[in-house]
Amino acid sequence: MCRIGLEVLHVAQTEMQFAACGAFLHILKKDLVPLNNYSQTFLQTILTSLDNRDPDIASAWLDTLLDVIDLLPKDIIKKDVRQLKPTILMSSSFSALSSKGFNHRHIQRIKKDILPIVQSLCQDVEYEVRGCMCRQLDAVARGLGLEQTKCAILPELVELTNDEESYVRLTRFRNCGDILSLLDD
Structure with a gap:
């Protein structure tokens, strides 16, 4: 997903938001990008997307965050999620x-x-x-x-x-x- 796509994700339709949740989790599970890059782009997008006004979308992003937390090293969680x-x-x-x-x-x-x-x-x-x-x-x-x-x-x-x-x-x-x-x- 290109950087521009990540920047406009917050205004995307519900289906696109749900697809992005799944894609972000898949990227981490399959180790498709280095953890540092994942943290700087995808994790930050997940954290920002938690503030969606639609409760279903917010819940989907929260679920994605919880799944991602299980897969990330503790040092990344402490550094990125706690500074949120x-x-x-x-x-x-x-x-x-x-x-x-x-x-x-x-x-x-x-x-x-x-x-x-x-x-x-x-x-x-x-x-x-x-x-x-x-x-x-x-x-x-x-x-x-x-x-x-x-x-x-x-x-x-x-x-x-x-x-x-x-x-x-x-x-x-x-x-x-x-x-x-x-x-x-």
């Missing part, structure tokens, strides 16, 4: 967790592969990243369910509520009601 902007990681892709196409296997993989990234972003040194996470924790919590939210997300919520930056605290308070409706007594 939280708005891309959290927006449409986590909204897809509550869509009917998202099944138990996806949720288990989210817990295993992406939850540590979410927790890391909640503790990022940049206050803008922590503020963004404040806006996204309710979407993450909806996707994870009550038990995982109590164990993994609630401690992050408490820490963000007590953040040293007023911007983070204010953002957390503005979005606090969204996550509280998900919790039990």
